Amino acid sequence: MGKTLTEKIFETHEIDKPDEKTRVLTLDAVFCHEITTPIAINDLISRGKDRVFDPEKIKAVIDHVTPAKDTKTAAQGKIMREWARRHNIRDFFDIGRNGVCHALFPEQGFVRPGYTIIMGDSHTCTHGAFGAFAAGVGTTDLEVGILKGVCAFRMPETMKIEVTGTLPEGVYAKDVILKIIGELGVNGATNKVIEFTGPIVDAMSMEARMTLSNMAVEAGATSGIIMPDETTVDYLWPYIKDDFENKETALAEYRRWISDEDAAYADELHIDVSSLEPLVTVGYKPDNIKTVREAEGTVVDQVYIGSCTNGRIEDLREAARVLAGRKIADSVRGILSPATPSVYSKALEEGIIKIFMDSGFVVTNPTCGACLGMSNGVLAPGEVAASTTNRNFNGRMGKGGMVHLMSPATAAATAVAGHITNAPAAGEQGATNEKF
Amino acid sequence: MKNFNGRVLFLDRSDINTDEIIPAKYLTEISKEALAPHLLEDLELEGFTPGKDTEGISIIVTRENFGSGSSREHAPWALEMNGINMVVAVNFARIFRQNMFNGGMLAVELDPETIEELFQAFAGTECTGKTDFEKGTITFHTENGPAGSAVERTVSFDLYDFQRELIRAGGWVEYADSRY
Structure with missing residues (x-):
């Protein structure tokens, strides 16, 4: 029996198995913003554990309310800023360099195929567009991620959604994902990851793919995953060009994460978009x-x-x-x-x-x-x-x-x-x- | 271990989301206590008055997909700060459920038929719940059931070993810190 991309990532990152269904994974990146992180920082301080597992793997941004609108949001920013400085977190994005986390972090090359990523934000599923296992978590998971670089997950099943047909002019990735959510319902993919596949997805840019993956959580999904391909490598190339001889070798390396032909899926859904309207x-x-x-x-x-x-x-x-x-x-x-x-x-x-x-x-x-x-x-x-x-x-x-x-x-x-x-x-x- | 006994509030709707449990405008708070007055503030549900109806409540029983939407742990915190450490539902959004256990709180999943029976027997009454964590049971009791007489019903729930360990440890920080 073959494996899905998610199963491969779980296998290579597992450090503990507290029960049959639960896996503790090591994390390749922990993303932070100023709404859910300050309480984690304050809790770590109050526990006498104001440490970070690896400042290189922590990426932080002030994005939800910026510039600060009042004293409270200013205080949230201040906690983040001082924490980033204290722990030498170099990839910290403040005013002038900051942007919406799920657009900014991919653009900075922080997301790679095969990665495990958490963030205290439900739309972290966006980064699955790169063939990563990226999931939103709460502040406590974030806190443990910052401190220990691990996170526990119930092993998700995978739902495959194949998007086929011809996308009519004036119909975009947003329309496709709204159609999919309409079909699945708001908890149709709970405890599952969605794999978006098919010629329509293959032809999409990384930007359009991120639009799809971004809304996977609106159907309850843990992550919205798209297989890495030439488009992924092209997008990442400025950040990975020193790591690989050429794009082909990068692709060969990333392809090992791709779901096997005979992988098992919990559900499969086919969407033909040929007659889709906005x-x-x-x-x-x-x-x-x-x-x-x-x-x-x-x-x-x-x-x-x-x-x-x-x-x-x-x-x-x-x-x-x-x-x-x-x-x-x-x-x-x-x-x-x-x-x-x-x-x-x-x-x-x-x-x-x-x-x-x-x-x-x-x-x-x-x-x-x-x-x-x-x-x-x-x-x-x-x-x-x-x-x-x-x-x-x-x-x-x-x-x-x-x-x-x-x-x-x-x-x-x-x-x-x-x-x-x-x-x-x-x-x-x-x-x-x-x-x- | 936290308290899982006390008065029960029935919320008869599916998909109650985290924006309804605690609106985003309160996410600028950096203390959990400040969330307490705003629990379920934006929930529009017939017969439910935010603030008043959650007073003195320890357990919530609801329908499907409770806690969908945002990852904000402010949602379970807002419950916790009101003395509510346990939610019983058909199922939960993944992040919300994990947030509950990560804070040593109980998110119990029961089949839709059992939930329906609980609503039939206890919704709208002065209902209390008593949890036996080790046995995995909750006993619901009311003196004034629909027929005017006392009703009691004990239901069993299953948890994963990991979830039990989180409850015993008091949460994920304690659990993880002692192991990894």
Whole structure:
């Protein structure tokens, strides 16, 4: 019997087996942000164990509320900053270099095939896009990870999702993952990892793959895994070029993690995307999905483009194609938060920031803020947002607010119309320019 | 070991998520105590009044997929700071369940039929639960059951060895620190 990628990673990282189903794994990286880490740091201090297992393997960022909005968030940042300095954590990203963790850390080359990674953040599943086992954990798991470099997991089963067909124009990775979550339900993949496979996934960029993996947790999955291939190696090459003779040898090394042909899967799901339309969520659960056409006309007060789901350069290009030469509705507050400084900088170079600004968007610094109603775009009770983020829970972007999740293209079209609507097809009136 | 006995609150909904258990705006707190007044603040559920209905409660019984969403351990902490160390459900979101055990708290999974029976017999009554951790049982009791008379029901639950060890050790930090 062959093994899945996850089984291979578990086997090579296991240091203890507390019972039949539980494995304690060594960690290749522990990621930290300022919301869930300070309490772990303070607890370690109070236990007299203010140590880190390996400062090279700890990566930290202030991203949720940055710049600080009040005394409390300033204090969280201060705890992180002083801790990073005290323990010589070199990969610490503060104002000027900081960005949304799940966009920033891959961009820095910190995620590699075969790695085990934890973070005190449920969207850590994003990094599975590189063929890593990456899982969100709570503060106690994070604390032990920081101190000992280990974490316990119940051995997950693997669910294989094969995405086939031809992706219609104007339909994106976000629509594909919304479709999948709609099929699975919000706990359809609980205690499982999802393997996204098939020609559609193979053809996706790393950015699009991260959009898929990012939302695996919205179906309850521990991680959303994609097999490493040429695309993975190309993306990582600037960071690994000294470790390998050439890209082929890198790929050969990474391919050993790939699930065997005869690996056992708990479930398999096939999705043909050939007739998929752009989708939106319409309630307080991410599995509550409708087509944009069905939700057409729903009036929105705010449009938010950004986050670890859709704040990368391709997402901004996708939205800019719709916004170029157009103005957003007077009734809409448009907010763009490029996910990282490098995304921001690239968007400036490509003229994308100007397109957003000319259309009436405000451009904020990279931060998670608005996605979870912490800063930079909180909704008032009764307000409605169109958002490229990943969660639409009641109160998520502000108490009493409603969030409709969608792709950047749909969000941009919605901003222009003032209500939920499809982006115009290429060649249609109002559609532009193949510049991006 | 923490206390797993006392009054029971029934929350009749699936997919109660961590944003409902403790909204993100309170994640700027760096002490667990500060979370206490905000437990289940955003839960909109008929007949449930946040603050008032969790007073004096020690155990929550609910439906499926409790604790979905964010990884925030603030969710179990908000429960703990209100004296609630035990949640009984059909199943839990993975991270929430692990967070419970990591803090020495109990997340007990029972089959949907048993949960339904508990709701039928005890929801809306003055119900108490008594846990025998070593035997793996909880005894639910009410003086004023649906028929007006006292009702008692004992249910068994299974835990993995690792989960039992975490409860005995008082949590994962203690467990891991003594072994790795």
